[in-house]
Amino acid sequence: MSNVLAYAEARGGELRMVALEAVTAARSLADASGVGGEVHALLVGPPGIASVAPRLGAHGADVVIVVEHPALALYNPEAVTSIVADRVTTGQYRVVLFSASAQGRDLAPRVAARLGVPLASDVVAIESAAEPLVLRHPTYAGKVVATLVLAATPSLISLRPGAITLVESSRAGRVESGSTVVDPAASRVVVTEMLEGGGAKLDLGDAPVIVSGGRGLRAAENFRLVEELADAFGNAAVGATRAVTDDGWRPHSDQIGQTGRLVSPDLYIAVGISGAIQHLAGMRTSKTIVAINKDKDAPIFKIADYGIVGDVLEVLPVLTAAIREARKSH
Amino acid sequence: MKIAVCIKRVPDMESRFRVASSGTTVDESGLKFDIGDFDGYAVEVALQLKERSGAGEITVVSVGPDVVQETLRKALSMGADRAVQLKTEAIPFDGLAIARALAAELGGGGYDLILFGKVALDSSNGVVGAMTAELLGLPCVTAVSKLDVGAGRGSARRELEGAAELLAFPLPAVLTIDEGIARPRYPSLKGIMAAKKKPLEVRPAQLGEQRLSIRSLALPPERSAGRIVGEGPSAVPELVRLLQTEAKVL
């Protein structure tokens, strides 16, 4: 009863960074509980997915339970719900961790209702690992932070992507094979196709640095400057405001804010962004915020740690060159 | 086409929030309330589906105290046909409790579609739709950004991080609606008048046990308004120095 389960999210046969976050959080929960307990990671995917198990072990999984099936190459909400719910019941876990990613937001509430327990969703910090769990969760578009008490066994939690700092903690990651429970080919809801957007680029949820552009860039082609700055960092993703995605300068999937992605990278650089409340709702928990805007009274400066007042078209190329230089000397 | 839309009464997120003296809710004085953003999209989707099919009935349902009747009337004035209030003293935070009440009301109602918002921005949970589907044993697609409904079947698109999924599902089904799918209409004067005569039933909500609760609310520490490092490109070296030595992010 003292074991913790982490759902190791994969997509298209590849492990996602958020899987390592869930395992990292599970490790620290198990270690902080005082009762010991193992960390199990549940990995679901097409045949061959087991090959990523060592990465889960490296972040603290004692056991990796692998469920492979050809009909699990694309996300299969109904089959995965059954697989996870069955594993939670047979494994008698104390806590089950998901990511509050697009997949986790779909999966976790299904599993919770199947098991008849609540779900603490989009959790940014675990304040008490003993029972009942005490958790932090942003509410009211990020303007009010709630401290939640979750008094259920098992306790199901989804973690905001980026809120957990990865920690390596080498464990066996012993692979065990799990059961598909249901015929994955018999699901009523079927993902017929996955459209890859970003190619090999870093996802917004995974990137330690985000360079985000707003209408202040003036034209779609000037986003090149944002991409070049992201390239200079080497570990950055590109984000955008709704003004920009509405105008079709960037795809909707790049939008950050209340109605887009919620991110909390180590460094968020807001370029030509006014700082509307709906945008801030998606990025205000970033660790360090930099703003570049030509209007010294722009609201974004109220939450930025560092600001430069100036024309982005002039500042960006200089900043890009300086970041390249700074990273070279490292 | 028989459609139900679950709508929540939420405050305007532009507001400046204060924590009430109880410490566990926000102070509601001076706040403006309306249908949740995503729930508004869901209502609009339902109206368009009904208009396209030329027939049908749209039921809007809300769990909460009597003030939610105002929210339900707004949806009726947009064009929904009937409303149900599932009465509680306060709206619970535990989404499973809300889902139980909704499932008890909607189960056996013969709905082809049951629509939800992707998330209610006050709780910011994003759980009630998928939970209700699970309790009802219905197929469910969450965060739908494009929708096509035909005879007995539908297809949808949902956005992922840097990708999207296309899905197929049978009816009846539960969908949670993302933004961008439809712009909610404003109620017309005629709609507002008509809404007054549309049926609004009130029944007690069957919430069941609640095991997830708010211990306290707090306003996040104001990010200490940062420092303007300088103006124009000449400020770049100082910014880079601060990122290296102070913020230590380079």
Ligand SMILES: Cc1cc2nc3c(=O)[nH]c(=O)nc-3n(C[C@H](O)[C@H](O)[C@H](O)COP(=O)(O)OP(=O)(O)OC[C@H]3O[C@@H](n4cnc5c(N)ncnc54)[C@H](O)[C@@H]3O)c2cc1C
């Ligand atoms: C229900 C709802 C949901 C929403 N959801 C979101 C959301 O999820 N995400 C989101 O981002 N928005 C969202 N919005 C929109 C939001 O209110 C703002 O309209 C939007 O964020 C503004 O984008 P922006 O900062 O790019 O544009 P603007 O507000 O137009 O700001 C442009 C900024 O660029 C500066 N600028 C102009 N030229 C230059 C230059 N040459 N150099 C430097 N600076 C320059 C200007 O001073 C200005 O501050 C939502 C709105 C609503 C009503």
Ligand SMILES: Nc1ncnc2c1ncn2[C@@H]1O[C@H](COP(=O)(O)O)[C@@H](O)[C@H]1O
């Ligand atoms: N009190 C409520 N009454 C009716 N529907 C609700 C209620 N709370 C949540 N919902 C529905 O569930 C969706 C998701 O809510 P939540 O899980 O709280 O983010 C909302 O967008 C509504 O469609």
